[in-house]
Amino acid sequence: MGDLVTISSNLLYAAFIIYLVATFFFGATVGTKKQDGKSKAGTIGITLTIIGFLTQVGYFITRWIASQHAPVSNLFEFTTFFGMMMVFAFIIIYFIYRLNVIGLFTLPVALLIIAYASMFPREISPLVPSLKSHWLYIHVTTAAIGEAILAVSFAAGLIFLIRQIDQTKKSKHTFWLEFVIYAIFSTLGFVLITTAFGAMDYETKFEAPLDGQVVTMDYHLPAIAGPHDGESVSESTIGPLFETPEWMRGQEASSKFNTLLWSLLTGLVIYGIVRLILRKRVAAAIQPKLQKVSPDLIDEVSYRAVSIGFPVFTLGALIFAMIWAQEAWNRFWGWDPKEVWALITWLFYAYFLHLRLSRGWHGTKSAWLAVGGFAIIMFNLIAVNLVIAGLHSYA
Amino acid sequence: MNRIKCECGHVNPEGTVLCEACGKPVEGNQHIDGNEKDKLLNMRYEGSARRSKTYNRNLVDKTWNFFSSVKVGVWLIVITLIASSLGTIFPQEMYIPPGADPATHYEEQYGLAGQIYYQLGFHNLYSSLWYMLLIALIGVSLVICSIDRVVPLHRALKKQKPKRHHTFLKRQRLFSQTEGDVDIEKFISRLKKQRYRVTRQDDSILAEKGRFSRWGPYVNHIGLIIFLLGALLRFIPAMYVDDFVWVREGETVVIPSTHGEYYVKNKNFILETYNEKENERFQAALQQEAAPVPSNYQTNAVIYKRTDPRVVGAEPELEPINEAEIRVNEPAKFNGFALYQSSFQQNEFTKMSFKLHETGNEEKVLGEFTIDLTSPKTEYELDSGARVVIDQYYPEYYLDNGEPRSKSKYPKNPAFVFYVYPPGEEKPEISFAGIGMNIDATGENDYKLNLAGFDTRDVTGLTVKKDYTLPFLGIGGLIFMIGVIQGMYWNHRRIWLQKSKDKVWIAGHTNKNWYGIKRDIEKVIEGTGIEMPEDQQQLKG
Numbered sequence: 001m002g003d004l005v006t007i008s009s010n011l012l013y014a015a016f017i018i019y020l021v022a023t024f025f026f027g028a029t030v031g032t033k034k035q036d037g038k039s040k041a042g043t044i045g046i047t048l049t050i051i052g053f054l055t056q057v058g059y060f061i062t063r064w065i066a067s068q069h070a071p072v073s074n075l076f077e078f079t080t081f082f083g084m085m086m087v088f089a090f091i092i093i094y095f096i097y098r099l100n101v102i103g104l105f106t107l108p109v110a111l112l113i114i115a116y117a118s119m120f121p122r123e124i125s126p127l128v129p130s131l132k133s134h135w136l137y138i139h140v141t142t143a144a145i146g147e148a149i150l151a152v153s154f155a156a157g158l159i160f161l162i163r164q165i166d167q168t169k170k171s172k173h174t175f176w177l178e179f180v181i182y183a184i185f186s187t188l189g190f191v192l193i194t195t196a197f198g199a200m201d202y203e204t205k206f207e208a209p210l211d212g213q214v215v216t217m218d219y220h221l222p223a224i225a226g227p228h229d230g231e232s233v234s235e236s237t238i239g240p241l242f243e244t245p246e247w248m249r250g251q252e253a254s255s256k257f258n259t260l261l262w263s264l265l266t267g268l269v270i271y272g273i274v275r276l277i278l279r280k281r282v283a284a285a286i287q288p289k290l291q292k293v294s295p296d297l298i299d300e301v302s303y304r305a306v307s308i309g310f311p312v313f314t315l316g317a318l319i320f321a322m323i324w325a326q327e328a329w330n331r332f333w334g335w336d337p338k339e340v341w342a343l344i345t346w347l348f349y350a351y352f353l354h355l356r357l358s359r360g361w362h363g364t365k366s367a368w369l370a371v372g373g374f375a376i377i378m379f380n381l382i383a384v385n386l387v388i389a390g391l392h393s394y395a
Numbered sequence: 396m397n398r399i400k401c402e403c404g405h406v407n408p409e410g411t412v413l414c415e416a417c418g419k420p421v422e423g424n425q426h427i428d429g430n431e432k433d434k435l436l437n438m439r440y441e442g443s444a445r446r447s448k449t450y451n452r453n454l455v456d457k458t459w460n461f462f463s464s465v466k467v468g469v470w471l472i473v474i475t476l477i478a479s480s481l482g483t484i485f486p487q488e489m490y491i492p493p494g495a496d497p498a499t500h501y502e503e504q505y506g507l508a509g510q511i512y513y514q515l516g517f518h519n520l521y522s523s524l525w526y527m528l529l530i531a532l533i534g535v536s537l538v539i540c541s542i543d544r545v546v547p548l549h550r551a552l553k554k555q556k557p558k559r560h561h562t563f564l565k566r567q568r569l570f571s572q573t574e575g576d577v578d579i580e581k582f583i584s585r586l587k588k589q590r591y592r593v594t595r596q597d598d599s600i601l602a603e604k605g606r607f608s609r610w611g612p613y614v615n616h617i618g619l620i621i622f623l624l625g626a627l628l629r630f631i632p633a634m635y636v637d638d639f640v641w642v643r644e645g646e647t648v649v650i651p652s653t654h655g656e657y658y659v660k661n662k663n664f665i666l667e668t669y670n671e672k673e674n675e676r677f678q679a680a681l682q683q684e685a686a687p688v689p690s691n692y693q694t695n696a697v698i699y700k701r702t703d704p705r706v707v708g709a710e711p712e713l714e715p716i717n718e719a720e721i722r723v724n725e726p727a728k729f730n731g732f733a734l735y736q737s738s739f740q741q742n743e744f745t746k747m748s749f750k751l752h753e754t755g756n757e758e759k760v761l762g763e764f765t766i767d768l769t770s771p772k773t774e775y776e777l778d779s780g781a782r783v784v785i786d787q788y789y790p791e792y793y794l795d796n797g798e799p800r801s802k803s804k805y806p807k808n809p810a811f812v813f814y815v816y817p818p819g820e821e822k823p824e825i826s827f828a829g830i831g832m833n834i835d836a837t838g839e840n841d842y843k844l845n846l847a848g849f850d851t852r853d854v855t856g857l858t859v860k861k862d863y864t865l866p867f868l869g870i871g872g873l874i875f876m877i878g879v880i881q882g883m884y885w886n887h888r889r890i891w892l893q894k895s896k897d898k899v900w901i902a903g904h905t906n907k908n909w910y911g912i913k914r915d916i917e918k919v920i921e922g923t924g925i926e927m928p929e930d931q932q933q934l935k936g
């Protein structure tokens with residue numbers, strides 16, 4: 001049994017590497033004359049992507065056998081699955097439109113998501129009774145597929161914006177585009193900093209009052225923000241620079257806040273270095289490479305991904321969720337934060353689709369909406385899971 | 396009504412923008428769809444006459460026009476979206492700890508922001524009147540908006556002719572003109588191979604596919620409306636039962652809200668937890684947990700139907716109809732009702748046995764007696780002739796400022812004040828006994844009561860549900876899915892071809908997915924001599 005778990009995690013590792021290599025091949029296609037799938041690098045890229053995907057399917061199946069339940073039951077498993085489905089969604093879109101550049105942008109996002117996932121506990125976890133339901137698997141997987149397809153629309157939207165936004169002068173557009181890139185760098189920052197201190201087994205402890213009792217709080221990163229009224233109980237010399245605001249409560253609130261600060265700071269450092277090397281806005285540096293991409297086609301891909309993803313998302317995140325909630329908690333809808341954010345995501349994409357029907361909402365505006373939709377999905381995945389704990393909170 | 400007769404002979408209703416039959420722009424109405432500012436025609440509703448764009452005279456018209464505006468609809472969606480997110484800033488009232496007083500809880504937990512949150516009523520946002528009003532407005536908007544468009548759109552699509560006015564063709568997004576000879580027959584057979592429906596009228600051809608996808612939005616809106624109506628039905632009490640019952644092991648109780656018709660017996664309640672040895676695969680995860688992780692909550696139950704005519708006071712005659720293992724995620728169902736495993740209490744006391752002996756000498760026993768806690772007797776005769784009388788019974792004993800009290804009527808921590816009458820005595824000794832305690836108030840008692848044993852049992856908490864609104868919600872959801880897939884996974888493509896003496900015009904339109912129709916056209920014109928239409932609406936760059 002233990003062996004199967006090892007095989008499983010090795011397969012995941014292999015898939016990660018294969019995606020990374022595929023990304024480089026897609027990178028090699030950019031800027032060349034051929035934008036359709038006929039370039040050699042593109043063919044290798046998509047082949048590798050498919051091999052990587054099958055490898056990850058191997059991870060999924062072996063883990064399923066080992067744990068005896070579908071591996072979508074904790075944050076690590078769900079997020080990894082989401083990354084896998086992003087690759088799947090990309091493969092579908094690739095065979096409709098044959099655009100290598102979509103791979104160049106989708107795969108890194110999927111890679112980041114998988115890397116992000118592996119920062120969470122990776123043990124096979126037991127299922128509490130309310131999670132023991134086929135509807136749970138059906139709901140979670142379908143919702144993840146829907147969100148993954150919508151994420152491709154984000155990748156396409158981002159390409160569109162980098163391609164189209166006027167970089168000769170500073171504007172709201174250039175600012176927010178850099179902000180999106182910075183947010184991606186911060187996710188990378190989170191992965192890097194967590195891995196680095198994880199490798200050192202870094203730990204520092206605080207004692208702080210919580211609901212009238214003094215509890216111990218573990219930090220795995222040096223404390224920038226200590227717990228409110230907290231007292232260090234490790235010999236560690238790096239003290240907190242300041243305290244977490246009082247309203248951030250809960251056993252792990254302050255350490256999560258601290259991790260967020262670290263991620264944002266590391267992201268800032270990465271962004272700063274990249275900016276120093278490029279000596280211009282990151283988007284401005286990428287822009288020339290995308291001149292061969294047809295903005296019309298990219299705009300259509302972004303919209304198409306929403307029109308494919310929206311029904312799947314509705315089915316998975318709302319309808320199947322309601323059926324499961326009805327079976328598990330005898331109420332199909334309970335207004336818990338995770339449910340509300342699924343509803344918000346759905347309303348947002350309904351908004352997107354309706355606007356798309358009017359004139360003047362194609363192109364840049366539509367691309368911004370695709371970016372906004374993805375931001376909501378990520379908010380639901382990360383912030384609602386970690387910050388606004390609800391019934392679904394896997395962590 | 397001012398009907399508009401087109402030069403092609405077709406009579407159009409007032410407010411028409413493009414002739415339903417031939418597509419010729421109707422003069423004086425072009426502003427309605429914004430066609431005068433644009434080289435291309437707005438094809439969204441085929442230029443059909445919508446009520447909302449035609450009449451604006453009285454209050455009914457104005458209300459109709461307000462709700463049929465997509466702009467209004469989109470605003471309603473955005474406002475609902477933002478409002479919904481506000482409700483997640485702090486927990487809703489139903490998620491704060493049970494027993495907490497919301498009036499103080501929010502302030503204590505979240506400070507001033509929490510207090511404002513509470514005072515604005517955001518702690519119950521989703522059942523607030525204004526939130527429900529928003530949803531209702533979306534519903535109204537959906538209905539009016541759909542009716543406003545679907546009827547004229549249907550008319551226009553039914554009336555369309557292959558022969559089109561030249562401005563209609565020229566002002567399509569895809570258009571080209573070919574001089575010279577072209578192979579029409581090949582063109583038609585290719586179209587058919589691409590599964591287009593081809594109609595021909597003299598030298599004009601219309602090839603069409605996927606028209607049904609145009610009805611997708613209306614179908615999905617109908618689904619939404621049914622869903623919303625289903626949700627509305629919840630406000631009718633008869634549609635909906637939500638009750639709860641505690642059942643002790645071994646007990647049979649009437650199921651509430653079934654008018655005394657159904658009973659449930661709790662044969663056994665089972666709580667299982669994961670154990671590292673049996674579940675080796677979870678070992679690592681289980682070691683991280685401080686408390687045991689539950690794996691199963693289960694009630695082995697029997698559901699009975701009462702068969703005798705109901706008479707007050709008479710013992711019911713029960714016939715078992717369903718022997719069920721009720722687990723979380725596996726409710727027991729009977730006659731439209733469902734019983735859900737929702738809660739439990741472990742180890743409630745059922746029986747307690749006491750032994751009376753001489754103080755300081757446990758060997759000198761005067762007798763033993765057992766109290767049935769579900770129906771305690773007041774007096775117990777022991778073998779030796781001694782008598783024990785229960786003076787006070789505290790099922791769930793606790794000390795409230797030095798006063799003994801009971802938290803509930805459930806025997807979770809039973810304690811008693813006993814009057815002990817030794818054999819032949821008329822004056823009792825007073826003894827206070829419970830779990831792990833035995834207090835002699837005077838300190839002069841000659842006899843002592845000792846707990847000799849007890850029985851416990853579990854209590855299961857079952858939720859009773861009956862919900863006649865579910866079928867509406869299910870059907871609404873199903874229709875929504877059908878509509879949304881119909882509209883999103885298919886699209887309505889049309890290709891027009893018109894031949895005159897020396898030239899051929901070809902035009903194409905799709906409601907979405909232009910890349911797809913361009914590929915279709917590329918395929919069907921191959922080798923026919925027809926020139927590929929130009930996309931007249933390319934983004935710059």
Ligand code: HEM
Pocket residue numbers: 347350353354356357439462463464465466467468469471472533534536537540541544609611612613615616619879882883
């Ligand atoms: C949450 C509520 C709603 C949802 C989920 C929804 C969903 C949809 C979807 C999926 C489409 C198809 C879009 C496409 O084909 O690209 C659509 C179209 C449409 N919706 Fe809604 N809708 C909602 C509310 C409304 C409201 C309130 C209005 C009223 C103003 C409205 C008016 C329309 C119109 C006019 C169309 C276009 C029909 C067409 O051009 O063929 N919708 N809706």
